[in-house]
Amino acid sequence: MLKKFLGIFLLLYIPLLVLSLLMLAGQRRARMVEFYEEETSVATNKTYFLSDVCQYLAHNTMYWTSIKYPVDFDPLGLDKEFLQPYLDVLKNLGFYDQFRIIDLNGEEMLRYQSNEGREMELAQSQNKVHREYVREGLKLNKGEVYLSRINLNRENGEIEQPYKPVLRSVGPIYDSNSNKLGLVVINFRMEDILKPIVSFRSKGNTYLVDSDLSIVSASTTKYSIPNEVKEFQDSLKGVYRLEDAGLQNLKDTTFISNGTIWSLHKLDLTKGALRNSAVFNEPKALRTTTDWAVVRELPEEEISKGLWPIYQNFMVLHLFSIVALSGIAYGYLKYQQTKLKLVGELKDKNESLLQNKSELEMINKQVKQSNLRLKIRNEQLEQFSYLISHNLRSPVTNMTVILDMLKKQNDVSGVQALLPKLESIASSVFNLTEDVRYYISILDRNEVDLKEINFRKLVEKVRGDFSESVLDNDNFKILYDLKEWDTIIFSKYYMKSIIHNLLSNAIRFRNKEVDSYVKFRTSYEKGKRVLYVEDNGLGIDLRRHKHNVFRLYRRFHRDISGKGMGLFLIKTLLESLDASVSVKSIVGKGTSFKIIF
Amino acid sequence: MSKANILLVDDDEIYLYLTERLLEGISENLEINTYTDGEKALDYIGECINEGNELPGVILLDVNMPFLDGWGFLKEFRNLKSKMTTPVHIYLVTSSERERDKERAKEFDELTGYVVKPVSEDKLVEILTAVYENQW
Known part of the structure; x- marks a missing residue:
């Protein structure tokens, strides 16, 4: 499961x-x-911002380099008055940390620097000739601006405390005669x-x-x-x-x-x-x-934090999926189990139906077989009853006629002439009742006991019944050809009677002109046992008697005694055990009976 | 006047004896022949035809007989019919009142009537009257 x-x-x-x-x-x-x-976008935008700042600072520097300074410029002496308005502006520029004018020898001509209150004030000039920004500044042409690295401000070689990141912007300055005077150096406060x-x-x-x-x-x-x-x-x-x-x-x-x-x-x-x-x-x-x-x-x-919602969604989806799919799988399994159970039940029922069908078919077959037997038996009985009623009715009607005649007889001789006829009628009725008794005794099912019969032994035994007959004569032979089969399960009583009648007929209707024989031959045809009983006797005119050969009280040879019961009995006995008999015959040549078991 | 020729065919010899007596009682002017089976009766008719003898005017024919029964007789009689110069009235006489036999009898045009035993004197008179119209 x-x-x-x-x-x-x-x-x-x-x-x-x-x-x-x-x-x-x-x-x-x-x-x-x-x-x-x-x-990428954040980094790009930051660079744009810094670029704009640098542009602004450079532009701011350009303001100082674009001034036409006096010849022999002396910012702290003669030209102090010229410079004062510019310096007034300088005081309010809070992002300036230092503002210096340096001559071509690297000496500071003017130095303003911001104090702790971020106000620009005049300070002691220093020599900056060795500083990189001075060297680079002196190489500049008119209109050019140099921006230094951003680093911590140093004073007199030492990093100024508290730390102050600055960017130095440098530009060349000229006098009114376009003579290069030196450099303007602005230290911009970069912290902000x-x-x-x-x-x-x-x-x-x-x-x-x-x-x-x-x-x-x-x-x-x-x-x-x-x-x-x-x-x-x-x-x-x-x-x-x-x-x-x-x-x-x-x-x-x-x-x-x-x-x-x-x-x-x-x-x-x-x-x-x-x-x-x-x-x-x-x-x-x-x-x-x-x-x-x-x-x-x-x-x-x-990144993990940024990706977490995706993973979260994935996990929620899978949690939900696991629950849903478990439900589906369970449901499907239940459905399959129910289906299998139903199929199993159906199979059982089907098998049961098939078994019932098979039983019904077998019963049906048995019923059909019984029906056939009953039909045959009915026909036999009908034929028998017809003949019996006919043969019984005949003496009765004769008696009726005799009685009428007796009533009309006036003389004794006439009556005496009729009396032997009455005796004859009585005798015929007696014979008839004997036939009926014999017939019924043979058909009595209680006598039927199916057992294996050795065919030759049974024929030989029946042969004994004819001891005083022509069987002792060499002119009549019983021949056997029992290669195909020589035993059969059948009623011994019936078989004995059948053989007796066939032998009796073969003997009685033998052709005295030839050496007579009767031959018992066995074979298999269409899977059934077949017995042929062939003789070289007088034969039967089948053209005339074809439909009457096996009927009761039928005789075909006028000069040979018989009641006409033998073949009727043979057919009755065989059909009552699902066997059949047919005949082929040529007058003067012989007769062949074919019995199919 | 020649005698009326009556042929009785039946394997019951007592019936033949009694019927012959009854016919003799009815008229002296009857010639009666009897046979106990159809085969012999056919031989007799064949003989009449071949020798130009008078054929029976009436045949009372039984159904159940050995050697050749009434039905077999009728079939073979049919083959001889063309050679007959005078009409032969065949009455099928039987103890049976079975419908199957009555139906089968209708198949034979050769039959004039169907009589159930016992065959009484009156019945015989009726047959003779019908066939010979008081000419017997």
Whole structure:
């Protein structure tokens, strides 16, 4: 029962499982594509934002480089008045950390820097000739702007505390005679700009990296430029090694590694959300010594969370399917069991019907056989009763006539002449009753006892009944040809009577002109035993007597005594045991009786 | 006037004796021949035809007889009919009142009547009257 249940259940469930697994894989793939697209989109948008910021900062720098400064510009001396209105503007620019004018020798001519209250104030000038941004700035042509790497601000060689990420924008300045005076260097505070880049409401992490994949800012730490923060350097190396994730260079890519989706999008300073209005639509006008890229990391656990609803749906579907299919399998099994039971019952009933049919057929056959026997017996009885009534009626009618005649007789001689006739009538009635008694005694079923008979032995035994007859004479022979069969199950009493009558006829109606014989020959025809009794006697004129051969009181040879009962009895006895007899005869040649058992 | 020729065919010799006596009692002007089976009766008729003797005007024929019964006699009589110059009236005489025999008798045009035994004097007179119209 359990095995069948599991069989049916699995038959239904496995295709569903395979199909749903294919669907699950499809849904998962589609969701992963969505993750890819989402991550790519987020990274791209971040780069657009940063590009716009850089454009803005460069544009802001251009403001200072586009001023025509006085010849022999001296910002803190003679030209202080010229510069004052510009410096007034500077005081309100909160995203400026430092504003400097550096001469062609790398000496700061003017230095403003923000104090703790984020107000710009004049500070002590320093020599910056060895700084990269100064070297790079001095190489700039008119109209060009250099943007430095974003790093922590350093003063006098030391990283300024608290940490302050800055981007330095550098541009060349000229006097009214177009003579190059030096550089304007603006340190932009990047903390407020970097925060929206790396902070994102969605899941996963965002990194801003530079050309060598150094992290500028990341959503995973509150520190910008974390690899410059000494106390975090060692641990950060282990945690934020983006190279290990497969990121080798700044090339736009999105891929999955160790279950984590990585998407890198490189910053293109000529493109951004505002790129149509960008000042630096010529790439060469904006110079940097680094590139930046935004990296998005969607960790495995976040992906799993994102995929969970799909798995959840899959499990709910399967839970429901298991319950439903179990019900179906159970129902089907019950249906099959009921069906099998019904089929079994039907089979039993069918077998019973078949058996009944077979019994009925057998009974029917027996009834038919009985009917046939009864019919034959009826015919025999009818014929017999007809003849008996006829032969009984004859003497009675004769007596009636005699009585009439006696009434009319006046003389004794007339009466005496009639008396012998009455005696004759009485004798004939007596003979008739003897015939009836004999016939009935033979037909009495109680005498019938079927047993195996050795045919030759029985003939030889019957032969003894004719001891004083011609059988002792060499001129009459009994011949046998019993090769086919010599025993038969039949009524010995009947068979004896049949043989007796046949032998008697053969003897009485023998042809005295020839050496007579009677031959008993057996054979099989159509699966039935057949006995031929052939003689070379006088024969019967069948043309004349064909229909009367086996009838009662029929005689065919005038000069030979007989009652005409023998063949009638033979036929009656054979038919009462389902056998039949027929005759062929040629006058003067002989007669052949064929008995089919 | 020649005698009326009557042929009695029956295996019951007492019947033959009695019927012959009755016929003799009815008329002296009858020639009566008797045979105990159909075969002998046929031989007699054949002899009459062959020798030009007068054929019986009436035959009282029994049904059940050895050698050749009444039916067999009728079949063979049919074959001789064309050679007969005078009519032969055959009455089938039987103890049987079986319908089957009566029906079978209708198949033979040679039959004039069907008589059930006993054959009384009156019945014989009736037959003779019918055949010979008081000419006996």
